[in-house]
Amino acid sequence: MTTSDIDTATPKHLAPVLYAAIQRLGQLGRTGAVAPAALVDEDDADFEEAASWLSDIAAGDLRE
Template sequence: MSNSNIEAATPEQLAPILLAALQRLGQLGREGALALARLVDDSDTDFDEAAEWIGDIAAGALRE
């Protein structure tokens, strides 16, 4: 999926891409975290909300 398609993507289309990207960033460790941090604006509320959801998932608190 190209970046231009992200705005119209459904959750089912985005989730596997996000999972793969997060896993790869995890493999890259601090270097990956720093690359992401350089892109995130301190006032990005959408990112903050997404990070909270990901934290819930990582803690096992969000299941269907």
């Protein structure tokens, strides 16, 4: 998958890419967090929504 495919990708296609990217960012520590943080606008509602879901996943609260 390339970044140009993201707009039409399904959750099934995005999930493994997102999972691998999040794991890699975790391995990179703070540096891994700072790079994407620089891309996020304060009023980005889509990002806030996604971050909320990721928080639920990390807490083990979301299963199917």
